[in-house]
Amino acid sequence: MIGERLQRARKAAGLGLRALAEQSDLSHTTISKFENELQTPSSGQLLKLAKILGVRTEYFFRPQSLNIKGIEYRKKSSLPQKSLDKIQADIFDQAERWHELLNLYPQSPVQDFALPAALPEQITDAEQLEALAEQLRDAWKLGLSCIPDMIDTLESQGVMVISSLVEAAHKFDGLAATINDLPVVVVGANWTGDRQRFTLAHELGHLLLKNRLTNDLQAEEEKLCNRFAGAFLLPKPTLIEHLGQHRHQLEINELYFLKHEFGLSMQGVLFRALQCEIITQTTFQQLYKLFSLKGWRSKEPKQPYPAEQTILFKQLVYRALAEDYFTESKAAELLGLPVATFHQQRILESFEPLTH
Numbered sequence: 001m002i003g004e005r006l007q008r009a010r011k012a013a014g015l016g017l018r019a020l021a022e023q024s025d026l027s028h029t030t031i032s033k034f035e036n037e038l039q040t041p042s043s044g045q046l047l048k049l050a051k052i053l054g055v056r057t058e059y060f061f062r063p064q065s066l067n068i069k070g071i072e073y074r075k076k077s078s079l080p081q082k083s084l085d086k087i088q089a090d091i092f093d094q095a096e097r098w099h100e101l102l103n104l105y106p107q108s109p110v111q112d113f114a115l116p117a118a119l120p121e122q123i124t125d126a127e128q129l130e131a132l133a134e135q136l137r138d139a140w141k142l143g144l145s146c147i148p149d150m151i152d153t154l155e156s157q158g159v160m161v162i163s164s165l166v167e168a169a170h171k172f173d174g175l176a177a178t179i180n181d182l183p184v185v186v187v188g189a190n191w192t193g194d195r196q197r198f199t200l201a202h203e204l205g206h207l208l209l210k211n212r213l214t215n216d217l218q219a220e221e222e223k224l225c226n227r228f229a230g231a232f233l234l235p236k237p238t239l240i241e242h243l244g245q246h247r248h249q250l251e252i253n254e255l256y257f258l259k260h261e262f263g264l265s266m267q268g269v270l271f272r273a274l275q276c277e278i279i280t281q282t283t284f285q286q287l288y289k290l291f292s293l294k295g296w297r298s299k300e301p302k303q304p305y306p307a308e309q310t311i312l313f314k315q316l317v318y319r320a321l322a323e324d325y326f327t328e329s330k331a332a333e334l335l336g337l338p339v340a341t342f343h344q345q346r347i348l349e350s351f352e353p354l355t356h
């Protein structure tokens with residue numbers, strides 16, 4: 001068990017065998033032996049390795065009860081292998097914490113992911129996605145207005161959302177995986193909120209469209225997921241309510257305001273206006289050209305939409321603590337904090353000063 005952990009932590013730290021060997025005064029063959037469970041590190045060696053790798057020693061001993069299957073990268077990414085390793089290690093680590101936390105609850109506080117039963121069995125054209133998005137919103141009681149928090153929405157439906165630092169310089173369009181058959185979606189912690197939300201809605205699209213696409217539509221899955229994502233974040237009736245049924249032209253500021261109201265990028269809103277036949281292809285092209293010309297396709301003008309936070313995990317740690325499911329030291333371990341730091345935060349965050 002230590003071996004696997006060690007390797008994961010090393011990859012998470014972005015270190016090769018030799019680099020770690022150099023920093024730890026051990027030979028790379030020794031470290032390799034540790035990783036392959038051919039040799040067990042002494043506690044002193046473990047302490048040293050933990051320090052270099054930025055993990056606490058408990059990390060090496062966290063009980064492994066999670067059967068993690070391979071992570072499926074849905075899309076080729078331009079991220080270097082080293083960065084992918086780092087993200088993957090982060091996924092394993094966060095997934096394990098989740099799993100452990102949920103297991104400490106007498107009854108899981110999060111429901112298993114399940115789609116509403118009444119969804120159409122087959123999707124035969126893109127237009128159907130409009131109704132599908134509305135149907136899902138209806139089943140999840142989201143109404144037709146803005147979804148204030150996409151991470152929370154998915155998490156409360158049993159999708160594990162992992163936010164990991166992803167270097168902005170590389171193309172990385174989110175990643176979906178299954179761990180113990182449960183869906184996991186990864187978003188960049190440092191992305192803008194609209195990008196995170198679109199990625200989440202897009203991956204939700206994959207979950208929804210799985211086994212529902214006719215043969216001739218299967219090659220279009222990526223495009224269809226984008227269409228679903230747009231429709232889910234900004235449903236057709238809502239967009240028409242805001243923009244009107246047919247328009248000759250749109251002001252850039254309209255796109256900007258709608259972006260901030262619905263957490264969908266300005267380009268996303270523009271695409272929605274075309275998909276909902278509010279504007280013609282010609283008007284769309286005109287505006288789209290303007291986006292390219294101004295460099296707005298890579299960075300949209302004015303204020304970005306704020307990034308979302310994953311709070312459910314933290315909240316559930318505190319909830320379990322309040323219910324005495326575990327002690328403060330377990331809570332600290334789950335949150336990856338030293339006990340003293342956690343204790344301090346707990347006091348600061350409580351409404352009444354604690355007496356001890």
Ligand SMILES: [Zn+2]
Nearest residue numbers: 074206222225
């Ligand atoms: Zn996709």
